[in-house]
Amino acid sequence: MRAVGVTEFGGPEALHVVDVPPEPLGPGQVRVRVTAAAVSPTDTHLREGAYAGRDPVQEFPYVPGMDAAGVLAEIGPGTDTDLQVGDRVMAIVVPTGAHGAYREDLVLPAGSVTRAPAGSTDAEASTLPMNGLTARLALDLMGLQPGQVLAVTGAAGAFGGYVVQLGRADGLTVVADASEADEQLVRDLGADVVVRRGDDVADRIRAEFPDGVDGLADGSVQDAAVLPAVRDGGAVATVRGYRGDGSGRVRVHPTLVRRVAEDRVALDRLREQAEQGVLTLRVARTLPAEDAAEAHRLLARGGVRGRLVLTF
Structure with a gap:
C-alpha cells in the first residue's frame, strides 16, 4: 500500500513514498480509498519529530496527514453508519505511526467520516475536516452569544477563515486581522471589521473596540501578545x-x-x-x-492561501 512518510525525522526532503501494509478493518470502522489529503502545519511538526x-x-x-477525502471502500461488522460503499467521503485522521x-x-x-459536500472536488473536501472541526470547537469552547464580538487572528489562513465564517453564521460581530494583500479576502470571508496584522494587533483591535472583545481565536499563534485585546472575563481559544x-x-x-x-x-x-455556501x-x-516534499517547502515559504493538497 502506497503512502508518503518519513523513516527519519527532518526537513521536507525526509518525505518519500513508502510501502505500508493495509490496515485491518474492525467493528465500528470503515475503509477509505484516499484520493486527496490536505497539507497542514501539523504535518510539518510530525515530519520534524x-x-x-x-x-x-x-x-x-511515520505518515503525516489529518485530512482525507476519497471513496468509502468497505464497512466493518456492526458499524453504525448511513454511509454506503462507493460514497464520496471526507474524514479527519488522528495520525499515529503509519496511520496518517x-x-x-x-x-x-465511522464517526470520523462523513459524505463529501455535494458539488465539491475531492481536493476541496479534504480541506474541511480538521480545520473546520477545530474552528467549531474553538467557538464552542468560548461560548459566545449572538451579538457579541469575536476577534480572529490569522484570519486569511484555513483555521482563521473558517472561524470568521462560522462566527458570522453564529450571529457574532467579527473583527479580523489581515495584511494589506489579504484584506479583501478576509472581508469576502465575512469579517465586519478588518485591522492590520502584526505584533501590535491587540492595540489595533482595542482601537476599534475600546472595551475589548468578548472572545478571540488566535490562529496566528501569538499567545500572550493577543490577550490584551480581550475584555476582563472574556475568552481566548x-x-x-x-x-x-x-x-x-x-x-x-x-x-x-x-x-x-x-x-x-x-x-x-x-x-x-x-453545501449552503456558509x-x-x-x-x-x-x-x-x-511531490509531498515540495508541498511542505511551499508551505514553509509562507503566503499560501487555502490548502495545498496531495492527490493519489
Whole structure:
C-alpha cells in the first residue's frame, strides 16, 4: 500500500513514498480509498519529530496527514453508519505511526467520516475536516452569544477563515486581522471589521473596540501578545496548547481537535454548511503525492492561501 512518510525525522526532503501494509478493518470502522489529503502545519511538526513519543507504541515510517477525502471502500461488522460503499467521503485522521492521511488506504472510526459536500472536488473536501472541526470547537469552547464580538487572528489562513465564517453564521460581530494583500479576502470571508496584522494587533483591535472583545481565536499563534485585546472575563481559544499568563483575567481554552475527531454530527454539519455556501473550501494548489516534499517547502515559504493538497 502506497503512502508518503518519513523513516527519519527532518526537513521536507525526509518525505518519500513508502510501502505500508493495509490496515485491518474492525467493528465500528470503515475503509477509505484516499484520493486527496490536505497539507497542514501539523504535518510539518510530525515530519520534524515534534510528536515522537506522544503515543505508546510508534515506529517508522511515520505518515503525516489529518485530512482525507476519497471513496468509502468497505464497512466493518456492526458499524453504525448511513454511509454506503462507493460514497464520496471526507474524514479527519488522528495520525499515529503509519496511520496518517498521506496514504492510499485508510481505516477510520465511522464517526470520523462523513459524505463529501455535494458539488465539491475531492481536493476541496479534504480541506474541511480538521480545520473546520477545530474552528467549531474553538467557538464552542468560548461560548459566545449572538451579538457579541469575536476577534480572529490569522484570519486569511484555513483555521482563521473558517472561524470568521462560522462566527458570522453564529450571529457574532467579527473583527479580523489581515495584511494589506489579504484584506479583501478576509472581508469576502465575512469579517465586519478588518485591522492590520502584526505584533501590535491587540492595540489595533482595542482601537476599534475600546472595551475589548468578548472572545478571540488566535490562529496566528501569538499567545500572550493577543490577550490584551480581550475584555476582563472574556475568552481566548488557542491552537498550540497555550494556556494563558496565569492571571485568570481571561478564560484561555487550548483547542485540541483530537477531542472531537469522532464527532460525526459536527463533521456532517460542516458538510451542510459547505453545501449552503456558509463555508468556503479553498484549495491553493494540488500536487501528486510523490511531490509531498515540495508541498511542505511551499508551505514553509509562507503566503499560501487555502490548502495545498496531495492527490493519489
